[in-house]
Amino acid sequence: MNKNKKYTAYCGLYCLDCIPSNKELFESLNELKILLEDIEFDKYAELKSKTNETFNDYSQFLDVLEEMKKLECTAVCTEGGCKEDCKIRECVKEKQYDGCWECDEFKDCELLDYLKGIHSIEHNLKMIKEYGVENWADKRGKHYNWL
Ligand code: SF4
Ligand code: SF4
Numbered sequence: 001m002n003k004n005k006k007y008t009a010y011c012g013l014y015c016l017d018c019i020p021s022n023k024e025l026f027e028s029l030n031e032l033k034i035l036l037e038d039i040e041f042d043k044y045a046e047l048k049s050k051t052n053e054t055f056n057d058y059s060q061f062l063d064v065l066e067e068m069k070k071l072e073c074t075a076v077c078t079e080g081g082c083k084e085d086c087k088i089r090e091c092v093k094e095k096q097y098d099g100c101w102e103c104d105e106f107k108d109c110e111l112l113d114y115l116k117g118i119h120s121i122e123h124n125l126k127m128i129k130e131y132g133v134e135n136w137a138d139k140r141g142k143h144y145n146w147l
Contacts, residue, residue, distance in 0.1 A: 002133075002134040003137075004133060004134050004135065004136065004137040005133045005134050006076060006078075007076055007137070008077075008078075008099065008128065008133050008136075008137070009076070009077030009078070009082065009099070010077055010078065010086075010088055010089050010092040010093075010097075010098075010099045010100060011077070011086075011088045011089075011092075011099070011100055011112060011115055011121060012099065012100055012101060012106075012121050012124035012125040012128060013077070013115070013119055013121070013124065013143070014124070014137060014140050014143065015073075015076045015077055015081065015082075017140070017143035017147075018073065018082070018143065019071070019144075020071045020072055020073035020082075021073050021074075021081075026069065026072045029065060029068055029069050030069065032065070033065060033066075033069070036062075041058075042058060042059075042062075045058035046058075077089065087111050088100065088111050088112065088115075091111060098133060099125075099128065099133065100112065100125055101125045101126075101128040101129040101133075102129075106122070106125050107122065118144065118145075119141075119142075119143055119144070120140070120141025120142055120143070123140075123141040124136075124140050124141055127139040127140060
């Protein structure tokens, strides 16, 4: 399958741009977790907390690490990745579209409002509509406003 098509989500996002699809990040988190366990860093943190109180929060750091690991997404949107019960995906499938770019309502669709507040959804959908799902990806907008 054409790469752009594979990674284009029903809503107009590009799956590879999402932090939860960042393989390098999750490999690093897993490696860090294993290393910290191997060297029993918890004991070292306890020792260090006597002179640096930041290390009192070491268990919170591990909680955050664990939650970060849970963010990993290994499937693309069209194969069930991202949100399990996504209303946008349900709607697109119900209307038998390839994606929201085929829908006349995408500019005003309330289902897309949340994503529009974070990502360049409207721009992306326009680009997909104009260039086609196989050729639009190099024209996509910023995924997050900081990346
Ligand atoms: S699951 Fe929904 S929000 Fe996530 S990428 Fe797919 S259509 Fe977009
Ligand atoms: S109404 Fe149209 S734009 Fe909104 S989610 Fe459904 S297909 Fe997408």
